Amino acid sequence: MDDMRILICGATGFVGRHLTEALRQAGHEVIRAVRKPVDGQDIAADFRNDTSRERWLERLNGIDAVINAVGVLRDSRDNPMQKLHRETPLALFAACAEAGVGRIVQISALGVDSGIGTAYFTSRLAAEHALSRLPAATRWLCLRPSVIYGEDGASARMFRLLAGLPIHGLPMGGRQTLQPVHIDDICAAVVRWLSDAAASSQLVAAVGAEAATMREMLDSYREQLHRRPALHVAIPAALVRLAAKIGDRIPASPLCSDTLAMLAAGNTADPAAFAALLGRPPRSYRGFIE
Incomplete structure (x- = not known):
């Protein structure tokens, strides 16, 4: 397809920053919807309060595609998930359909x-269900990423820090399964789908080439850092649950009862659909640290 005018919501976040750079390098014009505009290519948007279709319609004039990369891990009064993840995306998607925006990309989980x-x-x-109800003329790509790795990503920095320690304290032995995906593969998949004139609406699990337990992932990261094998210490489940309960009361903590439940459930999928979207196999966590 020809170069597009693309509106990115959540452009200042980790995923949004990388998508902005990748799309501009591909020749597209990127308009950033951000809380605090800093240049002429930005528009002001408040994702906590812009929950009406009418509010978004006025921003979509001349827009060919919209990417929604807004997301928070912890619910709070300042960043309510019901607004950020559900009500605002529903209003945005409805406005896209009415304005004739041809493509939508949703970053889910x-x-x-x-x-x-x-x-x-x-x-x-709820946002995914809203996408599936859009008219056929509005094509969409919904990516469900596993843990995303990028040198400047908060989770990647945390895992590299943990991997560098001589002793690995592993919650419940580190048996939780993950399938880390590289941010470069996320960006490449989005750019490729947007450039394909015949691309269809699709829901894709965005995962790396292979799954690993948390222990295996940290061991691999440590090996890539050229460190000797670490000593493994299993943290009992009772202590992990207690730490999560404490985290429930600390909004800045990445560990809480909800994140623990999601981690314990595992985070893996068949990479075939993502490989088809990329046009090549996705990268493996075994080679993320360069």
């Missing part, structure tokens, strides 16, 4: 359909 009733999963799933 792997496991939203697992039946685990966390606010994160249920609010994300």
Whole structure:
């Protein structure tokens, strides 16, 4: 397809920043919807309060595609998931259909359909259901990423820090399964889908080439850092649950009862559909650290 005018919501976040760069490098014009505009290519948007279709319609004039990369891991009064993950995306998608925006990309999360009733999963799933109800003329790509790795990503920095320690404290032995996906593969898949004039609406699990337990992943990251094998210490489940309960009261903590439940459920999928979207196999976590 020809170069497009693309509106990215959540453009200042980890995924949004990388998508903005990748799409501009591919020749597209990117308009960033952000809370605090900093240049002429930005528009002001408040994802906590812009929950009406009319509010988004005025921003979609001349827009060919919209990408929604807004997301938070913890629910809070300042960043309510019901608004950010459900109400605002529903208004945005409805406005896209009315304005004739031809393409929508939604960044969701792997496991939203697992039946685990966390606010994160249920609010994300509601947005996915809204996509599936759009008119056929509005084509969409919904990516469900596993843990995303990128050098500047918060989770990647945390895992590299943990991997670098001589002793690995592993929650419940580190048996939780993950299938880390590289941010470069996420961006490449989005760019390729947008450039394909015949692309169809699709829901794709965005995962790396192979799954690993948390222990295996940290061991691999440590090996890539050229460190000697670490000593493994299993943290009993009771202590992990207690730490999660404490995290429930600390909004900045990445560990809480909900994140623990989602982690314990596992985070893996068949990579075949993502490989087809990419046009090549996705990268393996065994080669993420360069």
